[in-house]
Amino acid sequence: MNRAALIEQIRSKKSYLCVGLDTDITKIPTHLLNEADPVFSFNRSIIDATQDLCVSYKINTAFYEARGLKGWESMEKTLAYIPEHIFTIADAKRGDIGNTSTQYAKAFFEALSFDSITVAPYMGEDSVKPFLDIANKWTIVLGLTSNAGSADFQMLTCGEEKLFEQVLRKVSSWGNENNLMFVVGATKADQLQEIRKILHQHFLLIPGVGAQGGSLADVSRYGMNADIGMLVNVSRQIIFASSGLDFAEAARAEAEKIQSEMATYL
Amino acid sequence: MNRAALIEQIRSKKSYLCVGLDTDITKIPTHLLNEADPVFSFNRSIIDATQDLCVSYKINTAFYEARGLKGWESMEKTLAYIPEHIFTIADAKRGDIGNTSTQYAKAFFEALSFDSITVAPYMGEDSVKPFLDIANKWTIVLGLTSNAGSADFQMLTCGEEKLFEQVLRKVSSWGNENNLMFVVGATKADQLQEIRKILHQHFLLIPGVGAQGGSLADVSRYGMNADIGMLVNVSRQIIFASSGLDFAEAARAEAEKIQSEMATYL
Numbered sequence: 001m002n003r004a005a006l007i008e009q010i011r012s013k014k015s016y017l018c019v020g021l022d023t024d025i026t027k028i029p030t031h032l033l034n035e036a037d038p039v040f041s042f043n044r045s046i047i048d049a050t051q052d053l054c055v056s057y058k059i060n061t062a063f064y065e066a067r068g069l070k071g072w073e074s075m076e077k078t079l080a081y082i083p084e085h086i087f088t089i090a091d092a093k094r095g096d097i098g099n100t101s102t103q104y105a106k107a108f109f110e111a112l113s114f115d116s117i118t119v120a121p122y123m124g125e126d127s128v129k130p131f132l133d134i135a136n137k138w139t140i141v142l143g144l145t146s147n148a149g150s151a152d153f154q155m156l157t158c159g160e161e162k163l164f165e166q167v168l169r170k171v172s173s174w175g176n177e178n179n180l181m182f183v184v185g186a187t188k189a190d191q192l193q194e195i196r197k198i199l200h201q202h203f204l205l206i207p208g209v210g211a212q213g214g215s216l217a218d219v220s221r222y223g224m225n226a227d228i229g230m231l232v233n234v235s236r237q238i239i240f241a242s243s244g245l246d247f248a249e250a251a252r253a254e255a256e257k258i259q260s261e262m263a264t265y266l
Numbered sequence: 267m268n269r270a271a272l273i274e275q276i277r278s279k280k281s282y283l284c285v286g287l288d289t290d291i292t293k294i295p296t297h298l299l300n301e302a303d304p305v306f307s308f309n310r311s312i313i314d315a316t317q318d319l320c321v322s323y324k325i326n327t328a329f330y331e332a333r334g335l336k337g338w339e340s341m342e343k344t345l346a347y348i349p350e351h352i353f354t355i356a357d358a359k360r361g362d363i364g365n366t367s368t369q370y371a372k373a374f375f376e377a378l379s380f381d382s383i384t385v386a387p388y389m390g391e392d393s394v395k396p397f398l399d400i401a402n403k404w405t406i407v408l409g410l411t412s413n414a415g416s417a418d419f420q421m422l423t424c425g426e427e428k429l430f431e432q433v434l435r436k437v438s439s440w441g442n443e444n445n446l447m448f449v450v451g452a453t454k455a456d457q458l459q460e461i462r463k464i465l466h467q468h469f470l471l472i473p474g475v476g477a478q479g480g481s482l483a484d485v486s487r488y489g490m491n492a493d494i495g496m497l498v499n500v501s502r503q504i505i506f507a508s509s510g511l512d513f514a515e516a517a518r519a520e521a522e523k524i525q526s527e528m529a530t531y532l
Contacts, residue, residue: 063369068377069338111331122411124417124419147363149390149394153429163419
């Protein structure tokens with residue numbers, strides 16, 4: 001999916017919501033455990049209930065890998081079920097030396113046909129480039145993450161700037177606003193103003209709103225650019241809104257609440 | 267596998283060789299492509315041919331994920347085939363916020379039963395801790411990698427030290443020499459002396475000898491400690507030594523050459 005199509009979808013749905021499918025099998029409603037593929041059944045219901053309210057689904061690969069072969073199968077089926085016009089993210093946080101990153105790009109852009117993948121920057125340019133080299137796909141590089149541990153290295157002062165600022169600046173020169181996005185945690189909403197001085201045009205993938213405490217109003221105020229330029233991910237608050245028979249309706253109600261608020265910021 | 271057993275294996279085999287199973291299906295001998303699971307057949311032959319010469323096998327997960335479900339199955343079968351006394355490494359370079367890293371730990375330590383996993387440090391302590399929390403398993407954190415891109419961020423000066431030195435120092439306080447190792451690229455052999463001033467006791471996993479140009483003599487001279495304290499990984503030079511019917515014998519010959527050299531350093 002290209003940038004124009006993504007922006008058009010955001011404007012027409014009045015939403016920049018990404019629903020995170022962090023589908024932990026121990027947290028899904030127990031009545032689904034009798035299904036052949038409980039995780040896929042859960043995801044299918046969530047997708048049916050939220051697809052008109054969000055513009056993206058983010059599959060957190062860890063929750064699928066934790067179940068081995070069966071999990072990988074649930075991931076394939078879930079990805080295939082997501083409607084074509086919705087932007088898909090493999091939240092996989094991969095990154096390795098060049099010939100290995102090329103294999104990860106194959107895994108998520110060919111064997112699976114995600115629109116995008118999240119990538120860790122620590123190994124530098126030749127670890128990121130193989131993802132950027134795939135046409136019509138997006139690479140989403142970790143900039144400033146939403147967890148407490150982001151203070152350990154990302155916030156270190158390296159020369160004139162913090163490490164995460166150096167990451168944003170340097171990585172942004174390896175691609176462009178049509179193939180590169182950045183993860184910027186919502187728990188640092190006040191820093192978005194500074195980040196927008198480095199990244200004027202790029203889309204930001206913003207986790208940390210909801211369960212992790214970030215404010216949608218703040219990230220929207222400080223992070224938006226002329227093309228909106230952001231996807232706000234919410235996972236647990238939506239998908240685990242209820243653990244009962246009404247889980248899909250409850251997920252829809254949460255997504256609707258967030259989308260309605262987003263509409264006021266557009 | 268605990269530290270004592272690993273050291274004992276190194277001393278009895280006179281080897282600190284780790285064979286990297288970066289099994290690219292496009293590079294294996296063509297006669298194997300008729301087998302039900304060509305990648306597993308290849309790995310099985312390599313394991314049969316080298317298991318008395320090496321102390322560890324490292325499975326580079328990217329090459330398996332690139333083939334989707336079939337690849338994941340080849341990985342499971344390969345892991346199950348590796349003899350119990352040999353140290354297994356999931357070279358997966360994972361790392362995410364706490365609840366997600368917990369899922370990755372489940373994936374590689376429970377669904378699959380690797381002895382260890384490689385982890386990227388960028389997201390900090392709460393992204394690494396869930397791996398360290400699993401008893402009798404090892405976390406191998408990226409310190410200084412062997413690729414050109416290591417210069418982009420790892421070599422940045424952050425305060426008094428380079429970023430990778432801060433990573434080694436800080437991460438080493440989160441675990442101990444019985445559950446934590448570090449990746450240090452062999453192409454930087456002269457830096458191993460400095461690294462040993464930070465990490466006296468820890469095992470180092472050293473990639474980059476062979477195809478990437480590092481010298482076994484140099485890394486052994488500068489990197490060894492009283493307990494040897496290193497695993498040197500070689501992948502392509504061994505497993506793709508020949509693309510003919512003799513691929514396993516050729517792999518053994520390469521492994522033997524390396525093991526013989528190692529014996530002289532012990």
